[in-house]
Amino acid sequence: SAVISQKPSRDICQRGTSLTIQCQVDSQVTMMFWYRQQPGQSLTLIATANQGSEATYESGFVIDKFPISRPNLTFSTLTVSNMSPEDSSIYLCSVEGHLNTEAFFGQGTRLTVV
Amino acid sequence: GDSVTQMEGPVTLSEEAFLTINCTYTATGYPSLFWYVQYPGEGLQLLLKATKADDKGSNKGFEATYRKETTSFHLEKGSVQVSDSAVYFCALSGAAGNKLTFGGGTRVLVKP
Numbered sequence: 001s002a003v004i005s006q007k008p009s010r011d012i013c014q015r016g017t018s019l020t021i022q023c024q025v026d027s028q029v030t031m032m033f034w035y036r037q038q039p040g041q042s043l044t045l046i047a048t049a050n051q052g053s054e055a056t057y058e059s060g061f062v063i064d065k066f067p068i069s070r071p072n073l074t075f076s077t078l079t080v081s082n083m084s085p086e087d088s089s090i091y092l093c094s095v096e097g098h099l100n101t102e103a104f105f106g107q108g109t110r111l112t113v114v
Numbered sequence: 115g116d117s118v119t120q121m122e123g124p125v126t127l128s129e130e131a132f133l134t135i136n137c138t139y140t141a142t143g144y145p146s147l148f149w150y151v152q153y154p155g156e157g158l159q160l161l162l163k164a165t166k167a168d169d170k171g172s173n174k175g176f177e178a179t180y181r182k183e184t185t186s187f188h189l190e191k192g193s194v195q196v197s198d199s200a201v202y203f204c205a206l207s208g209a210a211g212n213k214l215t216f217g218g219g220t221r222v223l224v225k226p
Contacts, residue, residue, distance in 0.1 A: 006157075033213065042203065042216045043158075092157060094214070102148065103207070103214055107157040 002027055002095050006106035013083055013113050020079045021109045023093030028073035033094040033103070034066070043092065049076045083113045116141040120204045120217035127194055127224050135189040135220045137178075137204035145206040147171075147180050147187040148214070152201045161189075161202070194224045 003026040013019050023032065034046040046066055047055040055068040069077045080087050093106040120137040127133060139145065149161040149171070162171030164180035164187065171178050178189045187204060204217040 001160075042218045043214075044216075045213055048213060102146075102160055102163055104160065105150075105158040 002029065002104045004093055004095060004104060004106035006093050006109055008109055009107060010110040011112070013111065015084050015113055017083055018079055018081045019083065019111060020077050021091055021093075023076045023078070023106055025074045025095050029095040030073070031096050032070065032076045034068065034076075034078045035092045035094060035105075037090040037092060037108070039088065046078070046091075080111065083111075085113045087111065088113045116145065116206060116208045116215040118204050118206055118215055118217035120202075120220055122218065123201075123221035125220060125222045127222065129196055129224055129226055130193045131224075133189070133191045133194045133198070133222065135202055135204070135222070137187045137189065137217060139185050139187065139204075139206050141185075141206055141208050141215075143208065144182075145208045147178070148205045148207070149176070149178055149187070149189050150203040150205060150216075152203065152219075154200070158203065194222075196224045196226055198222060199224045 005024045007022045032049045035043040036046055037043045045058050046061045047057040049055045049068050049070040051070045051073050067079045090108040090110050092108045094103045117140045146165045148163045150158045151161045152158050162173040164171040167180055167182035169180045176191045178187050201219045201221045203219045205214045
């Protein structure tokens with residue numbers, strides 16, 4: 001299994017500011033995924049991040065709001081830009097497992113926007 | 115597109131009771147199916163998986179069988195413990211790599 005470290009684990013931010021979340025994996029992976037879990041809700045995929053190319057965003061998510069970097073095969077960042085209280089959620093990084101048959105998740109970043 | 119439907123919670127049980135969480139899916143092709151568990155204040159952990167029809171995934175006393183004919187992947191445990199209190203998510207991975215589609219989650223509360 002892959003070990004995924006996310007930073008920060010939680011943060012309280014002022015509206016209008018931006019927060020960058022880091023995701024570090026202990027092995028090289030081709031695909032990394034960013035999910036959002038709104039309070040009491042299930043997980044929704046924000047985007048897929050591949051090294052060397054622009055991230056692919058799901059319907060309802062745009063690059064200006066959620067810019068993503070993927071500089072190498074073990075690291076990615078997600079920025080939540082110009083935050084509003086509606087962005088208060090848990091943001092989770094995920095990577096594919098061995099043989100592409102499963103996915104592993106980081107501990108998540110619990111974001112509260114005030 | 116792909117979708118996953120699971121029973122709504124919360125499900126409240128006494129210790130040693132039998133647990134079933136229903137999960138059905140809609141997908142093209144032959145998806146892989148998963149159950150993830152989220153303990154309070156933690157991220158998601160893979161509980162079990164099945165990658166083809168009639169496969170049975172099992173872990174920590176939990177079981178689920180991939181039923182293609184009924185497009186279901188119900189989670190069961192014969193005797194729950196207080197430590198099983200968590201939110202359980204059914205998910206599938208379709209043709210587009212490991213992009214997961216999740217069900218709504220089912221909160222389970224086990225009382226002593």
